[in-house]
Amino acid sequence: xxxxxxxxxxxxxxxxxxxxxxxxxxxxxxxxxxxxxxxxxxxxxxxxxxxxxxxxxxxxxxxxxxxxxxxxxxxxxxxxxxxxxxxxxxxxxxxxxxxxxxxxxxxxxxxxxxxxxxxxxxxxxxxxxxxxxxxxxxxxxxxxxxxxxxxxxxxxxxxxxxxxxxxxxxxxxxxxxxxxxxxxxxxxxxxxxxxxxxxxxxxxxxxxxxxxxxxxxxxxxxxxxxxxxxxxxxxxxxxxxxxxxxxxxxxxxxxxxxxxxxxxxxxxxxxxxxxxxxxxxxxxxxxxxxxxxxxxxxxxxxxxxxxxxxxxxxxxxxxxxxxxxxxxxxxxxxxxxxxxxxxxxxxxxxxxxxxxxxxxxxxxxxxxxxxxxxxxxxxxxxxxxxxxxxxxxxxxxxxxxxxxxxxxxxxxxxxxxxxxxxxxxxxxxxxxxxxxxxxxxxxxxxxxxxxxxxxxxxxxxxxxxxxxxxxxxxxxxxxxxxxxxxxxxxxxxxxxxxxxxxxxxxxxxxxxxxxxxxxxxxxxxxxxxxxxxxxxxxxxxxxxxxxxxxxxxxxxxxxxxxxxxxxxxxxxxxxxxxxxxxxxxxxxxxxxxxxxxxxxxxxxx
Amino acid sequence: xxxxxxxxxxxxxxxxxxxxxxxxxxxxxxxxxxxxxxxxxxxxxxxxxxxxxxxxxxxxxxxxxxxxxxxxxxxxxxxxxxxxxxxxxxxxxxxxxxxxxxxxxxxxxxxxxxxxxxxxxxxxxxxxxxxxxxxxxxxxxxxxxxxxxxxxxxxxxxxxxxxxxxxxxxxxxxxxxxxxxxxxxxxxxxxxxxxxxxxxxxxxxxxxxxxxxxxxxxxxxxxxxxxxxxxxxxxxxxxxxxxxxxxxxxxxxxxxxxxxxxxxxxxxxxxxxx
Numbered sequence: 001x002x003x004x005x006x007x008x009x010x011x012x013x014x015x016x017x018x019x020x021x022x023x024x025x026x027x028x029x030x031x032x033x034x035x036x037x038x039x040x041x042x043x044x045x046x047x048x049x050x051x052x053x054x055x056x057x058x059x060x061x062x063x064x065x066x067x068x069x070x071x072x073x074x075x076x077x078x079x080x081x082x083x084x085x086x087x088x089x090x091x092x093x094x095x096x097x098x099x100x101x102x103x104x105x106x107x108x109x110x111x112x113x114x115x116x117x118x119x120x121x122x123x124x125x126x127x128x129x130x131x132x133x134x135x136x137x138x139x140x141x142x143x144x145x146x147x148x149x150x151x152x153x154x155x156x157x158x159x160x161x162x163x164x165x166x167x168x169x170x171x172x173x174x175x176x177x178x179x180x181x182x183x184x185x186x187x188x189x190x191x192x193x194x195x196x197x198x199x200x201x202x203x204x205x206x207x208x209x210x211x212x213x214x215x216x217x218x219x220x221x222x223x224x225x226x227x228x229x230x231x232x233x234x235x236x237x238x239x240x241x242x243x244x245x246x247x248x249x250x251x252x253x254x255x256x257x258x259x260x261x262x263x264x265x266x267x268x269x270x271x272x273x274x275x276x277x278x279x280x281x282x283x284x285x286x287x288x289x290x291x292x293x294x295x296x297x298x299x300x301x302x303x304x305x306x307x308x309x310x311x312x313x314x315x316x317x318x319x320x321x322x323x324x325x326x327x328x329x330x331x332x333x334x335x336x337x338x339x340x341x342x343x344x345x346x347x348x349x350x351x352x353x354x355x356x357x358x359x360x361x362x363x364x365x366x367x368x369x370x371x372x373x374x375x376x377x378x379x380x381x382x383x384x385x386x387x388x389x390x391x392x393x394x395x396x397x398x399x400x401x402x403x404x405x406x407x408x409x410x411x412x413x414x415x416x417x418x419x420x421x422x423x424x425x426x427x428x429x430x431x432x433x434x435x436x437x438x439x440x441x442x443x444x445x446x447x448x449x450x451x452x453x454x455x456x457x458x459x460x461x462x463x464x465x466x467x468x469x470x471x472x473x474x475x476x477x478x479x480x481x482x483x484x485x486x487x488x489x490x491x492x493x494x495x496x497x498x499x500x501x502x503x504x505x506x507x508x509x510x511x512x513x514x515x516x517x518x519x520x521x522x523x524x525x526x527x528x529x530x531x532x533x534x535x536x537x538x539x540x541x542x543x544x545x546x547x548x549x550x551x552x553x554x555x556x557x558x559x560x561x562x563x564x565x566x567x568x569x570x571x572x573x574x575x576x577x578x579x580x581x582x583x584x585x586x587x588x589x590x591x592x593x594x595x596x597x598x599x600x601x602x603x604x605x
Numbered sequence: 606x607x608x609x610x611x612x613x614x615x616x617x618x619x620x621x622x623x624x625x626x627x628x629x630x631x632x633x634x635x636x637x638x639x640x641x642x643x644x645x646x647x648x649x650x651x652x653x654x655x656x657x658x659x660x661x662x663x664x665x666x667x668x669x670x671x672x673x674x675x676x677x678x679x680x681x682x683x684x685x686x687x688x689x690x691x692x693x694x695x696x697x698x699x700x701x702x703x704x705x706x707x708x709x710x711x712x713x714x715x716x717x718x719x720x721x722x723x724x725x726x727x728x729x730x731x732x733x734x735x736x737x738x739x740x741x742x743x744x745x746x747x748x749x750x751x752x753x754x755x756x757x758x759x760x761x762x763x764x765x766x767x768x769x770x771x772x773x774x775x776x777x778x779x780x781x782x783x784x785x786x787x788x789x790x791x792x793x794x795x796x797x798x799x800x801x802x803x804x805x806x807x808x809x810x811x812x813x814x815x816x817x818x819x820x821x822x823x824x825x826x827x828x829x830x831x832x833x834x835x836x837x838x839x840x841x842x843x844x845x846x847x848x849x850x851x852x853x854x855x856x857x858x859x860x861x862x863x864x865x866x867x868x869x870x871x872x873x874x875x876x877x878x879x
Contacts, residue, residue, distance in 0.1 A: 339727065429759055451759050455765075
């Protein structure tokens, strides 16, 4: 039994009985190309060029397809031939909007368990249906070749140009040498500067990227800038470039050492790159246009915002915190605390509050200073986009609430120490002790003096625990309240930076361009089948966000977080983990400048 | 091989209804012998001695309260008392070991107590006195239970130290706290050890003297602080504890305790509810 993949438009042929010309490469099914008259068919057959092309049967409108190869049953699978020039194609797997090597980050734990499946899939890239689909994607090229061949035979004088694809045609106009020089030097310069900045920001023991949202944003833009030339070459340049610098395992351009390993490359391999590239460009443009409106809004209402912010900051960052800390030392809610310890802690925190207020909070939150900051923000928002402004706001907020974070870390540390000491003393209580060598709990007979000392400390710690617990709980709540607007702003930034806008619009405009797999349905009343392209689901397009949301829930709203809070481990924003997922359309390491230089030289000259 | 016969009616056993186990006659004669003779119980005086030892520990707790009352109610200089007690403790310990005693660990403990006494004093400062007396009462009761059940010494020591920590917030100065903690440890940890040692070496006269002195001190103070009514009541309950309760215990052991394997086999079966 054999399958014939049958383009829809062939069925509309009306002029009598025609020969069905089909193509088959090794390991594929038949792909019907065209319906030819007997003379044309004969002309084709007597030429050596037409070896891959065979007439497999006849087509008559009334009768349908009738096979020449009577002993083998042939089943038609109808499909709409994809237009590669409009970047339509079929694909077995959903096209990936993230880099292939970053796909593992998106998988949920359940998927990770089934990791073996993915490996299987990758190890048999050449099974029959996949090859056939690759052949189907090239349908129009084969038809073109056939047409060209037939025409040259009938009219040898005419030399027909093969049709150019959508973007190859954009490269047709000539660029002068001078402009080329300027362009290449500009690209190299920008790339060099961007990669240097990105390197500076993310290298080192105390990488700035993890601390500051602004650094994170700058780093993101620099990495995008670094990746632009690579993406541009990949989607735009000639096949020589792709042969020399195939998309290697880790996404870095690397000269191909052994060309024998080269996979068959198809034009549609680069389409995901195209989508990613233009998505990024569009998002940047969007960002800046949003930034214009936000900047104008800020600049207009500068003084009103400054006045209200001043009163809010003074009230909530100084007066309220001061008041609550004072209350904590005086038996809050009627809970009897240890007076001395509570007094000491409250004095310590009050001192920090007053110190930080007089040193910088007062100055930063004065009306004139806020006005200045707002004008800086509006300028930044106009020049670099709304994400840059919001990242500045996030950083400013974390600077302004540094005293609260400090309280939180101090109380968490003390609480944690106390708990761990109490835990080891509790072992003593049971007559056990930790065996460090075997990493287990052993029974042990303690001497009288050891028991006495242990119980003395244990009693004291038990009596002091409620006091520390109250302080810790209060500052944990305060810290969470402070973290909330920062998290909110960062989520908005993540949306603006990585929204799959281009994909969603493509889905509206032409779902054929974002294939999410295929499905084959039987056609009622016949023994034919129909092959349909399933466009990428919206859920799949938002997969990075799903992963991010899962991660956020895992790290902020889960039982393990609650346990961490209960044992006094500090909770922090893990920016690098958060962005590892969102950076999935960018390679880990920016491409080296020399590689881009050689590639530029290869392409332009 | 056949399952051995069991005296359980609800089991389906592979025996005829009128089956008589060969052990039956032997068991019946043994049972008659046991039932005709008196049931073996513990000796009365042995039980009295055990209760006496427990009573002695309670007296030690009473001594601690006597010291606390002295420090709390009258402005006695605690240092003199502490010095005398500590010295005697050292002397007794020398006598016991009869070799050079290691001074290191007692000294370390003493200095630690000295350093921590301000903390101990402040631990429950904000709690009201009523709550302190209640907590202390409960802790003492738990301490007595822990001693009675022979729990690990660490549990009772913890309860003791917590009790002292709770009480010490009511004392006037840090010195008082230090002295009170040290005396409490000496009275409730070291003194029982010494007394146990006396019994073990069969120095009964010495033990009797210590016991009587202990009684004298406690009852004298009860009489002074609470009046003869309370003294009479407490002394009467103490006598009941020492001489009355053992009788009751023996009665229980004779009639209700299931110590004899043969007897409990022929007793009425109690259902085991799960």
